[in-house]
Amino acid sequence: MDLPAYVERLRSGAPPKFPADANSLEFAQKLDSQDSLRHLRDEFILPTKASLKKKALDGSIPGEQGIYFVGNSLGAQPKAVREYVNAQLETWASVGVNGHFLDMDQSPLVQWQDMAEDCANKSADLVGASPSEIVYMSTLTVNLHMMMASFYKPDAKRHKVILEWKPFPSDHYAIESQIVWHGLDPAESMIKIEPDSDFLIPTEKVLATIDAHADSTALILLPGIQYWSGQLFDIPRITAYAKERGIVVGWDLAHAAGNVELKLHDWDVDFACWCTYKYINAGPGATGGAFVHERYGKVDFVDNSENPTYRPRLAGWYGGDKRVRFNMANTFVPTPGAAGYQVSNPSALDLASVAAALSIFNKTSMRDLRSKALVLTAYAEHLLDQINAEADAAKPFFKIITPRDPAQRGTQLSVLLREGLLDNIAHALEQNGVMCDKRKPDVLRVAPVPLYSRFEDVWRFMQILRGALGL
Ligand SMILES: Cc1ncc(COP(=O)(O)O)c(C=O)c1O
Structure with a gap:
């Protein structure tokens, strides 16, 4: 099944039915290659494994884009922000108070x-x-x-x-x-x-x-x-x-x-x-x-x-x-x-x-973003369920408390961890350049935002989680 078919199933309320090889980089990358919104990731700057360790500004964001699943707390930075803010600074410096009433040519901004x-x-x-x-x-x-x-x-x-x-x-x-x-x-x-x-x-x-x-x-x-x-x-x-x-x-x-x-x-x-x-x-x-x-x-x-x-x-x-x-x-x-x-x-x-x-x-639509998000989140849920299936049945690693019905949730999955697991997992994620939100007590909120997240990111996230759980 390809990405549009998963979207159609999820929109109709049917379970996505991921294949047996869903927990593989190849499968994740195949979905990414079918994603018509994948170019939008280039519009963002995502913190990297190296930049997360920075303690001082040095004008650089070194290394490859990290995994940023925390857009439910603070979204990632669009490159356009620097351009627009710079335009505002230039407008202010150039025309001062007249900026209230002047639409400048070659500016993305209005008065x-x-x-x-x-x-x-x-x-x-x-x-x-x-x-x-x-x-x-x-x-x-x-x-x-x-x-x-x-x-x-x-x-x-x-x-x-x-x-x-x-x-x-x-x-x-x-x-x-x-x-x-x-x-x-x-x-x-x-x-x-x-x-x-x-x-x-x-x-x-x-x-x-x-x-x-x-x-x-x-x-x-x-x-x-x-x-x-x-x-x-x-x-x-x-x-x-x-x-x-x-x-x-x-x-x-x-x-x-x-x-x-x-x-x-x-x-x-x-x-x-x-x-x-x-x-x-x-x-x-x-x-x-x-x-x-x-x-x-x-x-x-x-x-x-x-x-x-x-x-x-x-x-x-x-x-x-x-x-x-x-x-x-x-x-x-x-x-x-x-x-x-x-x-x-x-x-x-x-x-x-x-x-x-x-x-x-404005480069896309909420309908298209939601379509991708439905599959991204269902994929994350599927891989999480697979991880839990490997736990001792009497002692599952976690419980997903977000509704199972895709129509009753957005991008975010809230994962209520077994007591005592949160700090170790949070540490492993951050060490690997992954940002996601911890809420006491014991909840990991995972939000693969469709504007800048790939299926590959979901798969990589799960491999780090597996490692932290000793799988
Ligand atoms: C549901 C909800 N309400 C209110 C707030 C507070 O927002 P603000 O500090 O912008 O007033 C937040 C912040 O995260 C929120 O998530």
């Missing part, structure tokens, strides 16, 4: 005041929305707060927020502090959905929780993909179900954006936020993204009044319409769409990095 809009234009396919529903600003947790400021409107009847039991801590803090800030009691207003004993939260359980609190819930805010287990939630189904019951629906897409196909507009999501430093590869702490459904971006001038009506939000001058922003007037006239939710003048240097990272996505 500074349009940088966020340019990034939104580059993101329509990434999140499945019209550019006017997308904004790049601030960072993820700040944006969750900004969105909740506009969308979490508790009253005596509807005051609860439904979340999962152990979201990324920042989400928990953000939700809890919003509730307290409204003068409410988190013990009464936070509804946490517990997973089953396998660490996963079935969709039915989410829907049952919605039902149990339907009349008293103001907002449901879940992760598109759970950072620890790697579970991909059924975003369209949960969104529709909650909305039918009058609940506002927000999603934290930190681990989903740039990883799985999203259709935020069609799914009728109210708002969503994501970071750009994981699967989007814009660099540590880079500017985040947000989606606001078009119906909340409307700006109406009733009877030609100069004071428009619009959805209440926490406002700042950069959310103001460009045509009047520099009039310095006291009347806030928001830019229609998600851009009207901006507050401050964004960092043009930072957005140069985001624009560079997004330019790589």
Whole structure:
């Protein structure tokens, strides 16, 4: 079977059926040779075995590209980032403050005041929305707060927020502090959905929780993909179900954006936020993204009044319409769409990095990336299962806690190791130029990102893991 046939099987829900020689370099390289996205790896700089040992800068990244399976934490550096950031530095040095309003020839960038809009234009396919529903600003947790400021409107009847039991801590803090800030009691207003004993939260359980609190819930805010287990939630189904019951629906897409196909507009999501430093590869702490459904971006001038009506939000001058922003007037006239939710003048240097990272996505499509990712991750799962089969049946090396169903996961596989194995394995991987993420207690998160990972990398990773396990 060739790569497109594996994609077709996985997309149809059928098991991939890898052959008996799947655990061989030849098989992995055969799949790589059939990969129409393999050229994209050349767009990235991956840490090498030698560069990982560097303690000082010397202007070089010596040796062959390493294996970088940690894009679920911090994506690898696209070569374009240096080019775009350099262009920004040259623009700033050349024209100073005029860079706000000047589109320079022979630059990959637009004028500074349009940088966020340019990034939104580059993101329509990434999140499945019209550019006017997308904004790049601030960072993820700040944006969750900004969105909740506009969308979490508790009253005596509807005051609860439904979340999962152990979201990324920042989400928990953000939700809890919003509730307290409204003068409410988190013990009464936070509804946490517990997973089953396998660490996963079935969709039915989410829907049952919605039902149990339907009349008293103001907002449901879940992760598109759970950072620890790697579970991909059924975003369209949960969104529709909650909305039918009058609940506002927000999603934290930190681990989903740039990883799985999203259709935020069609799914009728109210708002969503994501970071750009994981699967989007814009660099540590880079500017985040947000989606606001078009119906909340409307700006109406009733009877030609100069004071428009619009959805209440926490406002700042950069959310103001460009045509009047520099009039310095006291009347806030928001830019229609998600851009009207901006507050401050964004960092043009930072957005140069985001624009560079997004330019790589524009060389392909989320559909093609997801197709490759489905097979890469299934291949990793297959080789992991083979390793486990070699363990004493009563004492398996690990358990894959990410859903077995490819439709319920992204790129990441979370591997819960037998107690005591993590440090040794992590050491062996790093010694061999392999980066992947350790989460205490005992979880190895393995994310073969399709933009820059090969089937060969998956195979090599498994050989190092085998060595660390004494196989
Ligand atoms: C799911 C999730 N939410 C929130 C955050 C925090 O993001 P930030 O520090 O950009 O606010 C992260 C960071 O990794 C995350 O994974």
